[in-house]
Amino acid sequence: MGHEKNVKLNRITHIFYIGDWQVTPKTNCLRSGEMVKQLEPKAMDVLLVLCQQRHELGHESVLSADDIAAKCWGSEIGDNPVHKAITQLRKAFSDKPSSPKYIETIRKRGYRIVAELDFPDDDAINADTSNTNEWRGGSPFPGLSAFEPDESEVFFGRNEQVATLLTRVSKLVSAKQAFCLILGPSGGGKSSLVNAGVLPRLTHKNGYDGIGVISFTSLDFADVGQSRLFIDLASSILDWDVNDIPVFDGLSAEALASKLQTDCNQVLALCEAALDSIGRPKEDQLGATTYQYAKPQFFLFIDRLEVLLSSPAFADDERKVFLNTIDTLASSGCILIFSACRNDFYPLVATHHSLMRGKDQGAHFDLLPPSASELSQMIRLPAKAANLSWANEPNSTTSLDEILCHEAVNHPDALPMLQYTLQELYEQRSTDNEMQYSVYRQLGGIEGAIGKKAEEIFLQLSKDQQAQLEYILSLLVTLTPDGENITSRAARWSQLDDNPITHSSQHEFVQAMIESRLFVSHLQHGEPCFSLAHEALIRKWPRASNWINEHRDALRIKSQLQQLAGRWQFEDRNKAYLLPEGKPLLEAVNLQKSAVFKLDEEECALINASQKSGNVKRWLKRTTVTLLCVLTFTALFMSVKSQQAENLAQQKRLEAESLLGFMVGEFADKLRSVKRMDLLDGISNKALEYFSQQDEEVTESFFPSLTGTEQNFKTRFQHAQTLAAMGEVAYSRNKNDEAKQAFSTAKTILDKLYKIQPKNSELLKALGANAFWLGQLAMDRAAYIQAKPFFYRYLEYSQSMVDLAADDIDAQWELSYANLAIGSVNTKLQQHKIAKNAFETALAIQYELTQNIPVNDISHSYVTDTLEWLAETDEQLGNLQQAAITRKKIQLILTTLLNTHQSNGDLLEALAYSYLNNTNVLYYLGQYNAANQAALSAKANLNKLLQQDPSNEIWQLDLLGANALNLYLSSLTRSAPSNQSIALSDFKRILARARIYYTSITIIIKGYQLNGNWALAEHAIKLATSKFEQLLREQPANQLLLTALSNVYLLAAKQDEHAQNQVGAASTTNATSNTHSDKRQACQQAVNLLQPIVTDDSGYEVLLPYVQAHDCLKQQDKVRPLIDKLALMQTKNYRF
Secondary structure: OOOHHHOOOOOOOOOEEEOOEEEEOOOOEEEEEOEEEEOOHHHHHHHHHHHHHHHHHOOOOOEOHHHHHHHHOOOOOOOHHHHHHHHHHHHHHOOOOOOOOOEEEEOOOEEEEOOOEEOOOOOOOOOOOOOOOOOOOOOOOOOOOOOOHHHHHHOOOOHHHHHHHHHHHHHHHHOOOOEEEEEEOOOOOHHHHHHHHHHHHHHOOOOEOOEEEEEEEEEEHHHOOOOOHHHHHHHHHOOOEEOOEEOOOOOOHHHHHHHHHHOHHHHHHHHHHHHHOOOOOOHHHOOOOOOOEOEEEEEEEEEOHHHHHHOOOOOHHHHHHHHHHHHHHHOOOOEEEEEEEEHHHHHHHOOOHHHHOOHHHOOEEEOOOOOHHHHHHHHHHHHHHOOOEEOEOOOOOOEHHHHHHHHHHHOHHHHHHHHHHHHHHHHOOOOOOEEOHHHHHHHOHHHHHHHHHHHHHHHHOOHHHHOOHHHHHHHHEEEOOOOOOEEEOOEEHHHOOOOHHHOOHHHHHHHHHHHOOOEEEEEEOOEEEEEEOOOHHHHHOHHHHHHHHHOHHHHHHHHHHHHHHHHHHHOOOOHHHOOOOOHHHHHHHHHHOOOOOOOOHHHHHHHHHHHHHHHHHHHHHHHHHHHHHHHHHHHHOOOOHHHHHHHHHHHHHHHHHHHHHHHHOHHHHHHHHOOOHHHHHHHHHHHHHHHHHHHHHHHHOOOOOOOOHHHHHHHHHHHHHHHHHHHHHHHHOOOHHHHHHHHHHHHHHHHHHHHHOOOOHHHHHHHHHHHHHHHHHHHHOOOHHHHHHHHHHHHHHHHHHHHHOOOOHHHHHHHHHHHHHHHHHHHHOOOHHHHHHHHHHHHHHHHHHHOOOOOOOOOHHHHHHHHHHHHHHHHHOOOHHHHHHHHHHHHHHHHHHHHHOOOOHHHHHHHHHHHHHHHHHHHHOOOHHHHHHHHHHHHHHHHHHHHHOOOOHHHHHHHHHHHHHHHHHHHHOOOOOOOOOOOHHHHHHHHOOOOOOHHHHHHHHHHHHHOOOHHHHHHHHHHHHHHHHHHHHHOOOOHHHHHHHHHHHHHHHHHHHHHHHHHHHHOOHHHHHHHHHHHHHHHHHHHHHHOOOOOOOOOHHHHHHHHHHHHHOOOHHHHHHHHHHHHHOOOOOOOO
């Protein structure tokens, strides 16, 4: 017995059925009707082992007593404990060895289960072992409709939710509070969960925990008319029957409705009498009766309860009486009631005591969006049940179901649109039942299906309802905080018309979109709201996207006004945050007058306060002007005209300098953040001309004004800022020589100013930026040694900023960026330990800066940039596993950010490259399946980027690279080669950018070789060799290019080895010898190329081809320490 605790039994944990008995493993109980038998734990273990054996290996499978003992006791204890457990089980089942119905003894072999087994909770988990391909009921996908009870065989993905609800139902029925409320957003699958998940389990012949449904019906409040509340309820429950005999035989709907209101107990008496007529099973009559339920129930499902709670068609008294009636029925012990309600109406639910009574017992169930694995089951398992197959993406091994899973995971709230897309794919399937990729592309994926459906629904609306589209879009559409991208937001129901009694066309429009699953209704900050089910609606529905294009300026103003109003409120309506006079205030006033856009109270209050403030300022200005006029006339007698002219000129100069300073300062910062510095081109040239002239005047002045010293400093500083802006403009246009000249000239000015004011934080920031750009220009030329001192100067200036103001957040960010620059240049110089230290310093600063901000704040993206640098450094240090772990952190942060900033291209790009980089690491670690999944994720995100900018060549080439990795890794993990590969034309596109895509080049050639396309591989090798040799003539010390060419030489050696194998015994000895010589020559070329750059600190990307080349030459002993180092890195396949 001392060994029992070490046994690892693969124990069944879910409730299942054997014959007429329900088995509950967690409590060691058997139940049949009212009979409950308690088993000893070991007897339950034996039963589970036998049932598992039967479930997995079939009814002919026999398990010996020794095997049972080993699985359940884990030690050599003999047969007696097994025989004792079998005897207890037979006694519990009232089974006889001579005529077994449950456990049969097979002489000299062991035992087996002969009773029917049913594992209702295992269909989704063990789909491969369950017989699911028997569906013959048409489409296994309901589209925009809910699943019905007769579609339970194709209802998957909600297994855990069904199990939780059944557990709660058992408690509620026992407590005679049999009312369960399902809460969730519209389109979340509430009705389907009840209809096809819970109800079929309760109508099963075994029921659940003795509870079984004899007859069921439903009431949808969307179909309930005014003054028909009880009549429609009565009409529904008239469908209840027992053995085809109506429970309320002889009663009309009107008569039953009257009884429900006046004498509900009489209705309950009829129900109890009908159930009593069934009779209860007795122990010696097992299987003799139709029903085995200890607690038979009638079932009522009330759908869309929110209509009852909110519709003005029902009076408050009528609503209260109805809910009390429902409470009475649910408390009877013979009626089980489920109801579904949108969660945005929960505040109304909370006002009714009868609906809240069972909340503490679990009567309220929140249905959350499905997880990734649940979505996968919803897509794949119904198709499997209906014998459907999935087409592959052209030129790829990725199947359509995999593409759908990727798309659905990113938009779990768009469940109805997923089902709609699946239904359309089914309707347009091929003759051999294949779901077509071409149809998916025609639909435009889930997003395209949304646009198509939206137009269909819109055309079904009345003219009055259609006219509300503009106003509804004005509530739902806004701009991202940077003012660049369109996004969506939630709108409050309270923002619609103030007359809910008439249910205005606005309400009807929104309700129609909710019922069509295009909008979702939900709670936000405790207030009922509605929003888009999927942001694709505003991109893929032409009617909406056209409206957005027409009103983009107004949306910009509205978005800015919303942010400014929020800031004004946050600052306790401080006057400093009012709208300035001029264009901002004028735009806001015009928007307030718009017939399309309706402003919030806070926004209107901000505009009104700004106007009042403007009026006061104008009055003060007029008064001031009047006084100035008097003073001016007085001054005319006391001053000379030359002085007046000089003052005026000085004022104009200050105004001009202020404007130009703004353009090259604050305005430049804004343009820099959105990567549009090119817009400053003409402005910066004019500014440079002006400030250069001013500098000359100051230089030529023999007696510079003492009062103008500060102004002269400012002018020269703005001159330097202008040069910096011009440098950035030139850099953005790839005019690096012009950029270098501008930054160098700026540096001369800034260095002089630094001697005057060494503690000026703005000057320090400009000096740091200048040092960064000069360093970056050197980095772009691969002049890493020249770049290093610039970056260390950048670090010095940033540290000085922090020393001046330790609490300055901008200064701390700047310090982190400077450390990143230090890390990047040391990475290029192969000084990886120094680089890692710099990256960790930057990361520590950034973690401290972001620790108290929301997880969806975009600042977290800066942390991911640093983590990516750290991951790359760990790669070079040989810490490949750590690099893979770090990138998982990156992907988690970016995925979280994308939940809020869904269309942010920078985030999508960072996520795509994180997956792409991790693909390479996982490949070198030999984790090919994981690497392939990373490649697929990279492809999915790159496809999203190309939807935003289809002409982006960099993303196109990155997608080709990801596809190449996907194809190669898929071939590696298959036993047979694939007939799919990258086209030669695409290979040439990548080769044209060989400096960047050197890794993709070798992967594509490997793919050609692996799939037997040796002639194509030969041609590609010649092209690649010529290209890399040309590039190395330009940059002979470039380690990346040296490594890339060495890999191509090794691939050439593979070609020669293949040719040698083809020659074989049929060829002459000389031919074989020549081929062998070619192989050795190619490998020796790789050695010669890499030998000068291989050091103890070299990364795996350099070491691996170097070791492989020596392995090719049979010279492993020469590189034994490097082989050991690769082994420590866990790098696989360093054989040639």
